[in-house]
Amino acid sequence: MMDGLITGENDERVGISVIDNNEFEHVIEMEFDGEIKYWQAEDYPEKESDRTWIEDEHCAQTHKFARYHVYRETDHDPLEGHWNPDRVAATLMALWQLSPDRVVDIFGSFYQQCRSHHEDVTRPLELPRAVDDGQTVIYEQEVYLDADLDTIRGAVDAFGDGVAASSADALTELSTGSLLSDGLDALFDAVQAHAVDAEFDFPTFEIADTSELGVMYYDDRGRSHRHGGGGGPSDEKCDARLELPQVDPGSPEEFRSLLLRHLVCQVRDFYIVMGEDPPPAFRVLGLGKHAPTQGYRTGDLYPDYYDFDADIPGYRA
Structure with missing residues (x-):
């Protein structure tokens, strides 16, 4: 280590x-x-x-x-906002406390943009002409919490403590399944049930703002480009950034589960790319940060953490 x-x-x-x-x-x-x-x-x-x-x-x-x-x-903050696992974990906890309909209210453009690849609905963000039909793109949206960094610090530890305190079997309740499975709900429900225990002070966070929807795509030479985005508080670091391809988001309930899993996997990715094992609560397979996912696919140093069918000891889909 x-x-x-x-x-x-x-x-x-x-x-x-x-x-x-x-x-x-x-x-x-x-x-x-x-x-x-x-x-x-x-x-x-x-x-x-x-x-x-x-x-x-x-x-x-x-x-x-x-x-x-x-x-x-130290008291310094050398991390980009969406590369800080505490910020991402705090965003995870904020989103987890919302109903599916409220999640769609907040991330409606992200939800409808993904739906537009699978259903006949209006596309909030028109794709650049350079993007071919069927080409994989990565949709991005920054998230800002109503909390300062001092309040956010330790969010990974707090969530892990909540998992450990809720049930010794909580992690084993993760089910195998597809991207839109609700296998994580057992884990979140167990933590939420314990959060009402007066002996355990589980932190709460609220989503204050989001940026406009953006898209990242690659040209024929493999160079990345970004289109759209922006509109968030310019003087603040974001607390997380959604980074997902044009997957079918399904129902509001499935979309909420998709984003929860995505943020869990983002925390996982942060630890992996700095050479560490993530805390047990974040040892989950699925799509996290885009850049590490590219590294998992092309290099020989890492297993395929993004792949639900990967056989990686200690990790569950």
Whole structure:
């Protein structure tokens, strides 16, 4: 497992020593916003072009872990909003407390846009002409909570504690099934039932705003492009970003389950790409963040966490 140590701090930067999963040391100096100004690891080539894909991925894991370690061990916030597992977990808890109809009210454009690929309904966002019929696209929408980071910090731990306290069998209640299965509902219901226990203070969060719907697509050369989006609070980091292809969202109940699973898998992805095992409550198979999913599909370092049929010890669909 990864291991980190804060080695020093001045008015501009934090120093971190990270031992990666190969037991190699990385010495890093990071500015408070997460920009890495110095990196040195004797066991890896200095130039990215000289490293293999796996070597480069281990270095990338280390940089992500270093940012997370600084976030957890200091008062600084070097993480992008939608790459902060606490923010995403808090968004998960906020969405989980909503009814299916309310979820559709808040994410109506996302819901109808996905439906438009499967039903004859008006498309809220017209796709660019460069997008071919049938081409896979990724729809994106940022989410903002009515809570500051101090309140949000520890949301992953809080959710995990809720799962552990609710039932020893809660995790085994996850059923195998399709993307739109309600297999996670048993887990959420168990946590919710325990949340009313006065002895367990389960945090609550509310969704305050969302950005406009956007779409990400690739051109013939494999370059990514974004269209639409924006419109959220410009001076704030978002707390999560939905990133899903044009799946059939089904009924409002199925759409709610789809988004819940998606956010659980996003938290999973954050830990995996920084070289860590996610907490047990987030060891779920399915579609999470788009960039890690591409890495799972193309590289040899990771199992296919996005695949419901993948046989990965400790993970459930």
